[in-house]
Amino acid sequence: xxxxxxHSLSGLYVILDPSVCPARPLVEVxxxxxxxxAILFQYRNKTASMKDAYGEALALRQxxxxxxxxxxxxxxxxxxxxxxxxxVHLGQEDLPLDLARKVLGPEKLIGISTHNPxxxxxxxxGKPDYLGFxxxxxxxxxxxxDPVVGIDGLRAIRSLTSLPVFAIGGIQLxxxxxxxxxxANGVAIISAILKAPDISQAVxxxxxxxxxxxxxxxxxEQSLRNEPHSHSNFSSxxxxxxxxxxxxxxxxxxxxxR
Numbered sequence: 001x002x003x004x005x006x007h008s009l010s011g012l013y014v015i016l017d018p019s020v021c022p023a024r025p026l027v028e029v030x031x032x033x034x035x036x037x038a039i040l041f042q043y044r045n046k047t048a049s050m051k052d053a054y055g056e057a058l059a060l061r062q063x064x065x066x067x068x069x070x071x072x073x074x075x076x077x078x079x080x081x082x083x084x085x086x087x088v089h090l091g092q093e094d095l096p097l098d099l100a101r102k103v104l105g106p107e108k109l110i111g112i113s114t115h116n117p118x119x120x121x122x123x124x125x126g127k128p129d130y131l132g133f134x135x136x137x138x139x140x141x142x143x144x145x146d147p148v149v150g151i152d153g154l155r156a157i158r159s160l161t162s163l164p165v166f167a168i169g170g171i172q173l174x175x176x177x178x179x180x181x182x183x184a185n186g187v188a189i190i191s192a193i194l195k196a197p198d199i200s201q202a203v204x205x206x207x208x209x210x211x212x213x214x215x216x217x218x219x220x221e222q223s224l225r226n227e228p229h230s231h232s233n234f235s236s237x238x239x240x241x242x243x244x245x246x247x248x249x250x251x252x253x254x255x256x257x258r
Contacts, residue, residue: 008039008070009109009130009164011210012203013188015074016060017044021194026056027063029199034067036203042089042188044074057083072111077103087111089132092119097126111166115146117157124161132188133157135169136179139190151175151182158183173202176209186210 014033016026030041041064043057057073061083064071072087073080077100080088087109090100100110112123113132123131135148154167167179168188176187189206196202 010185011040012038012206013040013042013166013168013186014038014193014203015042015044015168015188015190017046017190017194018056019045019047020191024194027059029194030060030063030069031067032199033193033203034064034069036200037207038203039069040072040186041069042072042074043085044089046075050076050079053079054082057085061085070109072109080104080108087129089113090128097123097128113168114157115149116153117160120157120160124163128163130164130166130185131161132166132168133184134167134188136167137170137172137175139169151178154179154184155182173205173209176206180210 014030016029018026026043033041041060043060045053045056048056053076057079061071070086071083072089073083073085074089075091075094077088077095079085081104085108088100088104089111090097091113092115094100095103097110097112104110109129111130111132112126112128114120114123115134120131120133133149133154135146136151136154138148148169154165158165164185165183166186166188167182167184170191171179171187171189172192179187187206187210193199193202193206
């Protein structure tokens with residue numbers, strides 16, 4: 001993974017879940033948040049069929065490419081490939097990391113959800129690009145969540161990994177400073193942005209709580225925007241730029257499961 005992409009793995013991570021605020025178009029949320037300074041987004045839909053998820057995510061993928069921001073797909077490597085997304089975020093019950101890397105290739109970002117120290121150690125050993133850790137507080141968007149770990153739980157796992165860690169789970173603006181002091185590289189936010197009366201102002205206020213290190217502040221964002229990412233030519237997208245890898249998806253899984 002190149003340095004510019006590594007620098008993007010901090011700060012605010014906006015998760016786009018249609019179940020959180022159904023009346024608010026996700027494309028509108030992405031565009032508004034990107035204009036306000038957010039550069040990292042994830043599409044998450046736990047209930048849609050593949051066909052419906054593809055249609056919904058395609059519009060988001062195109063909007064992300066136009067805004068020149070990173071776009072990650074939750075859970076589904078096949079959907080990430082079909083969209084030529086920048087990467088995938090895997091849960092503990094999803095495709096194993098080593099298989100996901102074979103399917104997606106070395107240039108895509110892969111994140112892993114973790115909920116306890118053992119999962120942090122195991123995920124770190126597999127060398128993903130970043131970790132999600134939580135829930136820090138009770139999530140507002142998920143009923144069947146893992147046990148709440150709290151800020152102390154976050155602080156306890158910080159020494160177990162050198163990877164970027166995004167705290168997730170019920171995080172509100174007034175809690176961000178304590179979370180960052182506990183060792184998080186960033187925060188993944190769902191309800192506090194999707195349900196905000198003013199999305200632009202919410203994004204700007206969250207970002208203000210997460211200043212970059214001085215060595216990165218002047219150069220990392222510009223480098224990220226100048227870097228020729230996998231989505232830089234997305235305007236020529238015609239259906240499935242990841243088609244070659246997508247055709248081999250089942251073969252890779254089958255061969256490694258024998």
